[in-house]
Amino acid sequence: MTTQDAAKRKAAEAALAYLEPGEVLGVGTGSTVNHFIDLIAEKRLQADIPGAVSSSNATTERLKKIGIRVLDLNDTGTLSIYVDGADEANAHLQLIKGGGGALTREKIIAAASRTFVCIVDESKLVGVLGKFPLPVEVIPMARSYVGRQLTALGGHPVLRDGVTTDNGNLILDVRGLDIVNPVELEARVNAIAGVVSVGLFAQRPADVLIVGGPSGTRTIK
Numbered sequence: 581m582t583t584q585d586a587a588k589r590k591a592a593e594a595a596l597a598y599l600e601p602g603e604v605l606g607v608g609t610g611s612t613v614n615h616f617i618d619l620i621a622e623k624r625l626q627a628d629i630p631g632a633v634s635s636s637n638a639t640t641e642r643l644k645k646i647g648i649r650v651l652d653l654n655d656t657g658t659l660s661i662y663v664d665g666a667d668e669a670n671a672h673l674q675l676i677k678g679g680g681g682a683l684t685r686e687k688i689i690a691a692a693s694r695t696f697v698c699i700v701d702e703s704k705l706v707g708v709l710g711k712f713p714l715p716v717e718v719i720p721m722a723r724s725y726v727g728r729q730l731t732a733l734g735g736h737p738v739l740r741d742g743v744t745t746d747n748g749n750l751i752l753d754v755r756g757l758d759i760v761n762p763v764e765l766e767a768r769v770n771a772i773a774g775v776v777s778v779g780l781f782a783q784r785p786a787d788v789l790i791v792g793g794p795s796g797t798r799t800i801k
């Protein structure tokens with residue numbers, strides 16, 4: 581296991597403390613979340629989890645493999661806990677997400693959850709968001725139009741090659757944005773016709789950020 585992977589696993593392990601027995605869980609996507617799912621299995625915690633709402637087909641498969649029922653968010657109502665990773669996080673717990681392409685469902689589950697626990701290794705912590713290219717999910721016919729609008733905002737959008745999201749859409753990865761006002765930029769990108777969602781989680785940031793490093797974890801709230 582690489583040092584970064586070990587740090588992700590530490591963060592994932594610390595998130596187990598937020599599990600609420602008997603409560604349906606929201607589960608994100610990515611390698612850090614995969615550690616979280618694996619740890620649930622290793623520690624045999626499945627019996628405490630009546631079901632989970634999943635943010636992607638990949639996570640759904642992994643949850644089912646360890647015997648956790650995957651539920652429709654329309655049937656669960658508000659979730660108490662959502663656990664997910666991030667590509668970047670700042671000190672205000674605002675995030676860039678979507679490196680794994682699951683940003684839209686992740687955003688929906690984050691919005692529908694009381695507590696969003698974000699798990700990252702320390703390489704993801706930044707002062708200003710935007711070094712990681714900002715993912716934007718777009719309706720296929722709007723790809724070019726949305727690209728021009730993002731360029732007008734100062735970004736350099738690039739189509740993520742060969743990727744179709746679980747929702748049948750495309751992803752533009754936008755470089756070159758210094759995201760000094762994440763809430764405002766999120767609103768501006770959301771307002772472009774054809775944008776399904778933007779991987780900025782600023783209007784609804786995480787509530788708890790668990791950062792894994794070589795000597796353990798620290799939690800920012």
Ligand code: 5RP
Binds near residue numbers: 665667679
């Ligand atoms: C997927 C995501 C992931 O949370 C993000 O890409 C982090 O992934 P990893 O845990 O593999 O570093 O937003 O859409």
